[in-house]
């Protein structure tokens with residue numbers, strides 16, 4: 001077990017810690033992440049709910065679930081709008097926005113997913129593995 005990593009929202013009201021291990025750090029190029037972040041792709045770590053510990057401001061979290069999709073949603077600080085870690089519904093997976101971390105995680109990006117959905121102006125692959133969608137085994 002390594003050290004816990006800290007994260008927070010832009011206004012600082014919501015804070016959390018996440019404990020290792022970090023198995024995946026994924027650039028997601030799907031159209032939903034694009035809309036939800038306003039950027040070319042989201043960069044998320046994938047951890048289990050037991051690894052996530054809210055430290056402050058949990059009551060400020062707005063939990064938006066996009067019901068027309070299987071599991072997409074966005075949890076964010078209702079004060080500043082920053083994306084926050086989200087427990088994917090009907091699963092035991094936490095999707096943790098890498099940009100919410102205050103400490104660099106002990107992992108580098110591992111994969112690109114939904115590569116076939118990427119915007120023409122998005123970033124190049126940088127030599128990482130690309131997957132057309134999300135691999136079934138994840």
Ligand SMILES: [Zn+2]
Pocket residue numbers: 009010011012013014077078079080081082
């Ligand atoms: Zn905030």
Ligand SMILES: [Zn+2]
Pocket residue numbers: 028029030031032033034042114
């Ligand atoms: Zn996505």
